[in-house]
Every structure is written in structure tokens, then in C-alpha cells.
Amino acid sequence: MMWSATAAFGDELAEPRASATADDERSFATLVEPHRAELHAHCYRMLGSVYDADDALQETLLRAWRGLSRFEGRSSLRSWLYTIATNTSLTQISQRPKRVLPIDYGPAADPHDPPSRPIVEAVWIEPYPDEQLGLEGGPTSPEASYEQREAIELAFVAALQHLAPSQRAVLILREVLGFSARETSEMLNTTVASVNSALQRARAAVEARVPERTQLATLRAIDDGDMAEIVDRYVDAWERCDVDAFAAMLVRDATFAMPPLATWYSTREGIATWARSFSLSGEWRWKAVPTQANGQPALAFYAWDDGARAYLPFALNVLTFRGSLISNVTAFIVRSTEEDDPGAYARFPDQPMDERTLTGTFERFGVPDRLSQAADDELAP
Secondary structure, three states: OOOHHHHHHHHHHOOOOOOOOHHHHHHHHHHHHHHHHHHHHHHHHHHHHHHHHHHHHHHHHHHHHHHHHOOOOOOHHHHHHHHHHHHHHHHHHHHOOOOHHHHOOOOOOOOOOOOEEEOOOOOOOOOOOOOOOOOOOOOOOOOOOOOHHHHHOOHHHHHOOOOOOHHHHHHHHHOOOOOOHHHHHHHOOOHHHHHHHHHHHHHHHHOOOOOOOOOOHHHOOOOHHHHHHHHHHHHHHOOOOHHHHHHOOOEEEEEEEEEOOOEEEOOHHHHHHHHOOOOOOOOOOEEEEEEEEEEEEEEEEEEEEEOOOOEEEEEEEEEEEEEEEEEEEEEOOOEOOOOOOOOOHHOOHOOEHHHHHHHHHHHOOOOOOOOOOOOOHHOOO
16 A cells, blocks of 8 residues: 555644645655565564554654655665664654563463463563565565564564664664664764674674574474464364363473463473363363464464354464474463453453454454354365
């Protein structure tokens, strides 16, 4: 979709660009549209949130529109846009808490204990619909160290959030986007020496937090047919509430997290113990639709609702692999409740929808908003 200044900002444009014409808008859209998807991904890497990335991209385009007459071509259009996007994101970072995953927020829970109350503040990293937003594969430039989808994997984005904002910006500009040290120093209004020092520290910090092998490399080693079979087995285990079959697909030190709940469980045995008492106890009926998030296999999970006589959205499960086994599941839950009763969180599939997270997951990922009782027939090829 071509960007429209008027559609995006309305009267905000009237004063700074009073003489702008429809042709001006079309020309501007033509200039920025080829960079739109990668700019959005850049803002997501910086901020860890799709909603925050939306806001940062909109502000970036507004600033670019207003400042286009001052763009003198001393740098490329791409570096100019990235300068605006980076500094816009840095401003946002200074105004809100750091985003993390539950496994970085606190220790694992006792597998015999039910999930606890959610953290309502905006502290959680959000899943990224890379395919729906048009993010392509491959590197953004020949000088980039990461491919585009490697650089939006959950572990990588989570590691970025632990960096100081300036280090985060330097690492992304240098290693993900392939800008030179000189270009990066100009974009951040600092020195080349400072850029090189920040990059060295950022590299070490990220390498300490991410797996040795990226998900992109891991998934490339698995045949597409084999991956489809693995995902089918995972779904089948959940639909049959077969805890043993589910646990057999996990590595020994697996983790299972469920934002917005801070609660997460660890180890194959611990996850199986929790699942047997709660999610896979047989009290709920599940269906799932395959999709992709953060360049990784994902499943949109639905729980049966007697009142609606349909399967309604419950969580978007992002799967992380180690070899052909699953090492991490991050289930982004789309239900919400303000009840004080701890039992409400043990029965989260019975709670109402959280419209914001529902929009940010199921709607953005283009999966159905409900499945009928004949879901098996609907999902068949």
C-alpha cells in the first residue's frame, strides 16, 4: 500500500507543508515506499513492540515529509530515513520501560503452581508478523552481518533490549543494516571511535544471550516436509491433550512462557508437570492454525467456547527450535481479566479477550478470528 501523507496525518501537514500538492504526496510516497517494510522492522528491533514500531514509523515519515525540503542529498535517502527512524526510536526508548520476555523478567515458576497475575504494564516484547508486513529475506545490504529475518528472531530482539539504547542503535545500524562506522557516527552525532567502542561491547553482550545457531540456520537444516510433520505432531498432541507426546518434542532444558503472565516454566519434566495439571488437563479443547512470527514457526491457538459455539483465539505460540526439537515456546496470550482470584489465571482460557493484544496478534497475522466446530474440515487442504 502506498503511503499517503494526508491519510496518515490529516491536518498535521497543513501548516508545515501548506503548499504541498497531491503530486508532492505521490512523489514522496514513491520515494519512501521501497524502504517502508525495513524501516518498520528497524523500529521493531529498537523497541521490541509492533505498536511502538507503528508509532515510530509514522513519526519518522511525518518528520521526513516535513523536512524533505531540507534534505540536501549529502547522504543517501536510505541513510537519511534511517537517521530519522533511529533517533525517533531513541526518543521513545527514553520515555518507557524496557521490554523483555518472561524468562528475563524473573525466575521459573514451580511447575505445580498455577500461572500468577499478569504484568499489566507494557513490559513485554511483542511478536512480529514479518511476512504480513512484507519483510523480505536476505541481508539489507552486502555489508550487513545478519539477514533480515535473523535480526527479528525473538532471542535476538530480546537480547537487543538489554543493551544501552546507544549500543542497540550502533549494533543494528552496523551489523543488521550494514552502515559504515563513519555513516553510523554521523547518524548518531557521535565519533567513529565511540561507534567502534559501542559496537564491541554490544556484540559481546548479544553473543552472550543468543544461541550459537540462529533460528534461520536451524530451520534451513530441516526439510520443509519434516518441519510440517513436526508442527502437525505438536498440534495433534495439544488437540488430544497428550502430555507425553508434547513433552517428547521438547529439549531437556526447554522453557514455556506466556506473556502477559510473568509466569514461565522450565525443563521438559517441569513443563510436562504444569501442562498435565493445567493447559493439557483435558478441561479445554484446542485447535491451532500454522503461521509464522519473527521468522520462526508459530501457531495461532484457539480454545473452545461453549457460549460462542466456536473456537476463539487464545494465544499465538512462537516456537524456537534446537535441531528438530523445540527449545522454547512463547505463547502470547490474548485473554485478559481483572479478577483478584488467582484461580482466574489457572483458567485463563475461560477469560474474555484483550482487544489490543488480539489485534496485535491474530488480526495482524491474518489468521481467522474464530474456528467453527467443523474446524478440522476447514483447515484441511
